[in-house]
Amino acid sequence: MKITFIRPNLFDQRSTDAMTPLCFAILKGLTSEKHEVVFHDERLAPLPVNDHPDLVAMTVETYTARRSYQIAADYRRRGVKVVMGGYHPTFLPEEALQFADAIVIGDAEAVWHQVLEDAENNALSPIYQGEEFPCLDGIKFDRSIFQGKKYAPVTLVQYGRGCKYSCDFCSIRAFYGSNLRQRPIGQVIDEIKRHAGKFLFLVDDNIFVNGDQARELFEALIPLKKKWFCQVSIDIAKDPELVELMRKSGCISALFGFESLNTDNLKQMAKSWNVHYGSYGDSIRVIQDAGIMIYGTFVFGYDQDTRDSFEEAVDFAIDHKFYLANFNPLTPMPGARLYDRMVAEGRMLYDRWWLDENYRYGHATFTPLGMTAEELTAGCFRARRKFNTLSSILKRGMAWRTNMRDVYRLGLYWMSNVVSRREVYRKQDRVLGAEDIPVEWLDDQADVDPLKVITL
Ligand code: B12
Ligand code: SF4
Known part of the structure; x- marks a missing residue:
């Protein structure tokens, strides 16, 4: 599969103090070599237009949620599957699921291989969650994806x-x-x-x-x-x-x-x-x-x-x-x-x-x-x-x-x-996400009843 990793910014603009996002070094370390992985950090450069991988994996924090949902909506409009993980989808899975095909709750280590297998078989489940907190012994950080990028x-x-x-x-x-x-x-x-x-x-x-x-x-x-x-x-x-x-x-x-x-x-x-x-x-x-x-x-x-x-x-x-x-x-x-x-x-x-x-x-x-x-x-x-x-x-x-x-x-x-x-x-005073995307996109993109409570 072709997989695009995305680290969204708070706003659709570049930052001067970006640091390497460790979660993607971990995800890369957990991803088999048979997959082709490309990584984009929106804090460093604008995201590519018309990117068409088999799967997009995004990390989503509360401050980046609005921007993440905008990016995800664009990919999904073109038929690309999107999986989200990190703090925000963990706390609000039902909200994130309105904008993603699948979400990972909590740490990635125990479930990422399953996400990849299901994505390959076109059979993603909405929610992935490890049964317990994974042990950190043996965890592998593959920082090769950061090479050539201008981080602090x-x-x-x-x-x-x-x-x-x-x-x-x-x-x-x-x-x-x-x-x-x-x-x-x-x-x-x-x-x-x-x-x-x-x-x-x-x-x-x-x-x-x-x-x-x-x-x-x-x-x-x-x-x-x-x-x-x-x-x-x-x-x-x-x-x-x-x-x-x-x-x-x-x-x-x-x-x-x-x-x-x-x-x-x-x-x-x-x-x-x-x-x-x-x-x-x-x-x-x-x-x-x-x-x-x-x-x-x-x-x-x-x-x-x-x-x-x-x-x-x-x-x-x-x-x-x-x-x-x-x-x-x-x-x-x-x-x-x-x-x-x-x-x-x-x-x-x-x-x-x-x-x-x-x-x-x-x-x-x-x-x-x-x-x-x-x-x-x-x-x-x-x-x-x-x-x-x-x-x-x-x-x-x-x-x-x-x-x-x-x-x-x-x-x-x-x-x-x-x-x-x-x-x-x-x-200071900036609207989160890209300002030129009207708020209606939230309703347009919602293909799941927002009030539906997902039992975890
Ligand atoms: C270092 C750090 C920073 C650095 C930048 C880090 C970077 N790489 O760019 C600095 C200091 C610049 C920073 C800034 C901010 N930060 Co900060 N930061 C952290 C900190 C301390 C460590 C991040 C890290 O490396 N974690 C280690 C990795 C391995 O953990 P992880 O990201 O959680 O990933 C694991 C899981 O969450 C999951 N996962 C995560 N993403 C994904 C994606 C997929 C697809 C999958 C499957 C799984 C998955 O799997 C991973 C492995 O198990 C975290 C706290 C923390 N413990 O994470 C706060 C934290 C993430 N930051 C936070 C905040 C609020 C901010 C700011 C918004 C603060 C502000 N008001 O401006 C800014 C945002 C800046 C920006 N432009 O986005 C909050 C987010 C809270 C929330 N509910 O969203 C945290 C949790 C701190 C806190 N105490 O609350 N931050
Ligand atoms: S619970 Fe721990 S990490 Fe969170 S603010 Fe308090 S001292 Fe800091």
Whole structure:
């Protein structure tokens, strides 16, 4: 079969910060050599016109759902079968099935061979779902499909899946539940030795799932002399020795979800543990003393937030000389507990914001209690702009222990801040998907009753 893999963008436009989508390295690794595979990443180049493979496989996230459905509709109009997988079809299978011939729920590893066999026999089932979470031992990443494409010069590597925490807004917990899986460390190290350049992004949802495993991973990374980034829960700061080991193993920056400076908000989102082992100030000190640059993320719109919360958070991030920071309106994602609560409380502004032609990227999707939805949108955009002003970049840059510690950090600091500043303006206020495709396409393409509930 001829198979086209597609990574849709949020909008019908190119991005400047695209990274290799690991799910396609996995799918390629699972696909027999007898099939001819072509891969298109819409963030890098426009999709080909009149492509006519036997099967299209797309990865779909909530923010890319509208664009994915538009692309799928175009292929299906020409009689090409489309299979979708990833977060969004997993959470909303009945919606995705209006636009795909088949969907894969959850991880691909256990079912992809069956999808291919059924597609070859022209006998696709609507839904594929593995019986349990597949073991990650032996997983093969075939990165050959990324060759010749202009991705950011960083190698994405996955050690494990899932998170030990359960924040109410989070898609990870909704996707993996309490399941935590790690690959054998030897396999991760071999893969890095074979494929990675100088910079790695360990894409685990939380690299600090448990202290012993993190220690073992960091120790194994030391001899490789790589520079790496990750996402980690801030409770790692309770163990300064482990943080020091993290730095020694090459970690130069880590993303921490601070989310809010208000403890009642943290409680509401089930993230009180953020300040359980030490105040933010104490944790930041441990991390920055070790030389790790902090990428802090904040959300606004929980019940205790007011119009003053934005300024407070952005000043906090600038004063603590964060390497990068993001200030997002809290956005209820289907599948997450927060979404169900907002729907139950009648606070959502759209039926399905991710498909709505009136929704704009960066805008509030629900009515907060402490301000209006417009104030929430404006406050986040203001905070992002303030954090990315030249004076803020210069002020934050003057940090000898972290952002100016060595040539790698300094280079990364400036490059990332320039990109971040540009991205703030590029995405804000944009309609998701291609703007010139009218909203009626949703009804036109629906060949399944949207209200039909599929029993999984
Ligand atoms: C690294 C990363 C990024 C990187 C880019 C990564 C890249 N390659 O381009 C950056 C930082 C740029 C980024 C940006 C964004 N991201 Co991001 N990102 C991630 C992260 C941490 C890892 C992705 C990864 O490599 N996963 C490893 C692969 C192997 O897992 P996977 O993609 O889930 O694939 C498996 C299954 O899902 C399934 N599968 C997936 N697709 C398909 C397709 C088919 C056909 C099949 C059969 C199976 C299948 O099989 C795979 C193997 O088992 C994920 C969290 C996560 N754990 O996935 C968030 C995540 C995907 N991102 C998320 C979001 C929201 C975004 C942004 C929209 C944020 C924003 N507000 O701007 C942007 C979008 C940018 C864009 N242009 O699209 C959310 C999506 C939530 C949702 N419900 O859709 C996630 C889940 C984070 C979270 N905590 O909620 N992201
Ligand atoms: S710590 Fe991060 S990955 Fe874990 S549940 Fe909370 S938001 Fe999700």
